[in-house]
Amino acid sequence: MKFIKNHLMFILPLMAILLGIEFYLVFDRTTDSYEKGLKEGYTMLVVAKKPVTLQKLRQLNPHIATLEAIKREQIVSEVAQGVSKQSKKEILAALPYFYNVGLDSYLGTAALEKIKKDLEKDSNIKRVETFGSSYSSAYRLFAFIKFLLKVFIGFMGIVSLFLIIKQMEIWKYAHRERMQVMEIFGAPLMLRAGVLFKVAIFDAFIATLLTSAVFLYVKFVWAAQSGIDLMMQKQDDLFKMTDMAILLGVALLLVIVAVYTVVFSSKGVQE
Amino acid sequence: MSNVISAKNLTLAYDNGRKEIIKNASFNIKKGDFVFITGPSGSGKSTLLKSLYGQLKPKEGNLVVGGRDLASISSRQLQELRTHMGIIFQDYKLINEWTVAKNVVLPLMIAGYSLDVQETQAHRLLKHVKLSEHADKYPLELSGGEQQRVGVARALAKNPVVILADEPTGNLDDYSSNVIWDLMENACQQLETTVLVVTHKIPTIFSLPYRHFIIESKGVYEVH
Structure with missing residues (x-):
């Protein structure tokens, strides 16, 4: 139970950040596509x-x-x-x-x-x-929603980052003694932090998988049945499969930075 | 015989050099020496030991261990130097989530020995400290004396050049203490390992010739 809790405490904030990134990417493409349509049609x-x-x-x-x-x-x-x-x-x-x-x-x-x-x-x-008034009102609303979403995603990202740092503090406490003992006996950084890296990379993969599952559901089920022309016609342009690689890259980068932070703040023997 | 440890005008301090603990100490310790370091509480015994494994850099003077000057050693060189040391702590510092056998072979693991070698050595070392039947247990399942024997076995695992022990029997009863002293005497006698022990009290039953340093009023003095 504690094991699952420990992992979830890291996976969930990581997922929040990844979902934020994915929604931002999709929404940005949607607004770009809409804007392009407006420009071409106007x-x-x-x-x-x-x-x-x-x-x-x-x-x-x-x-x-x-x-x-x-x-x-x-x-x-x-x-x-x-x-x-x-x-x-x-x-x-x-x-x-x-x-x-x-x-x-x-x-x-x-x-x-x-x-x-x-x-x-x-x-x-x-x-x-x-024909200024008729064409700008819809786009203004769209741009306003885009701005709100950016603010929300930014806020969610900051909160999630704090949660990850908090979880890192717990990890630091849990692994500090082991890493210090290994350091005293001359273990190189990669060996000292090996377990942390394994756990963090595992969690990064799980978070990416779960986020990708949400992404695939939205792409193939929700968007396809949404009734929104833009979503249905440009499904592949709005939801790109390469996004999964971006998500994995971001997740790995975040966990590597987090682990290094823990490792470097655990240096020195506690007497 | 060559010096394994050499200190010249060594000054050790905390608080960014403001609080001096040891001042202008000079001493040499040769290969195969068994050294007791005693002194009142707070005199700087553990501080001196910490400086010997590179946890505290000298404020002034030279401190050479295994041919490396610890005042100017790089972290990579210190890492390498530590693989030639066996360190024993009063509070054992075992990794509680690892089995006894895995704890014992930590220095071999760091040195990159194969799992087969690690397994064979774990068996040999645990037999040596009479803990063979506890190989698969976890440290917290053992008594204090047994945990310290695991600590000694770990310190001996890679036939270190020097063993540094900080109050190794401080938390143990007389029987367990004698077992620990026997193990360290054997290492010194049979393997010619230099042993430095920080302790409050030199054991009454001790068969090996030894050197005795006292730390007092920030100075390190040898008792002849």
């Missing part, structure tokens, strides 16, 4: 009196990345159905030029407003529609 509408070029718009604002003209004939054919050919020609001649303008990155509403102002400085530009 265009502003520019209405000009005469045809414009991408180069010209870029001179007005460097964030402009793409320019796609909306076919005027198509607009006329849609809005002027049942009108004579001549009238259509007149409408076409009077119709301004419409463009979908893409940006180089995802920008906030203030930046969009600036682009709008920059473009409207040109007398050739009649109107710029940014």
Whole structure:
């Protein structure tokens, strides 16, 4: 019972840190993916009196990345159905030029407003529609949740680290005498700390296995049935199998640092 | 004969050199010497012993053990030097979660001997200290006298150049004490091991010729 308790006291905080890292990785990728989708899907509408070029718009604002003209004939054919050919020609001649303008990155509403102002400085530009409010509100909420999660994970990481250090203190007490005796008889560090390393590495593997099990469950069961398009379509991009190697690496690094801390703080004979 | 231990103007101190325990001590101990170090409580007997196994660095002077100056020894060299020492403590300092046999062969384990050799030596050493039947027991299952015999067996395991014993019979009854003295006398006589014993009282029955140092008023003096 004491044996299991001793291991759990180390495995659980380690798992908390690993789960925090994994959730952070997945959430970061999710927000990145969402952001990319927003950026790719977003265009502003520019209405000009005469045809414009991408180069010209870029001179007005460097964030402009793409320019796609909306076919005027198509607009006329849609809005002027049942009108004579001549009238259509007149409408076409009077119709301004419409463009979908893409940006180089995802920008906030203030930046969009600036682009709008920059473009409207040109007398050739009649109107710029940014659709700012509709597209930013969802992302703002998402970014806020991301920030909260980062704070929570950071806090959880710190608390878990304290728990690990506390458990290390217990280990230090439990193994101190043995390590000191071995040191007196000239045992090298690796031999003195051998048992600790074995226990800690074993615990690191167990913590990684349990965390990976949660990760695999989320990937193959929860995400697949979540009904969230992003999760279901980009399952493999969001939950990468290489994460398990990252988790194992972090777990091993943490336990090696922890063991070295115990070993070096146990030097010297207690009389 | 060559000196195994040599001290010249040795000063030992605690509290970053502020509290001096031994001051300007000079002495030489040769191979095969059996040395008793006595003195009042708190005089610095154990401190001197600690300095001999490198647990306390000299504040001033030289302290050479096995050809190494402990004032300037590196941790790696100290590690190596300690493998040639057998150390016996008043409170035994056995590893309680290890069996008696495993405790005894600790110096062999550190030296990298094979498990077969360790097993054979454990058998031989435990027979020597008359504890063969306790090989698989744990230290806390033994009496104080038996635990100290395990400590002596461990100290003898690798035929050390020097045995340092800190009040080895301090916690034992007369019978157990005599057994311990016999074992150390044998080691000194048969293996020519240098033995340094810190004790309150020199045993009344002791057959070997020995040297006697007293620590008093921070000085180390030999009694002739």
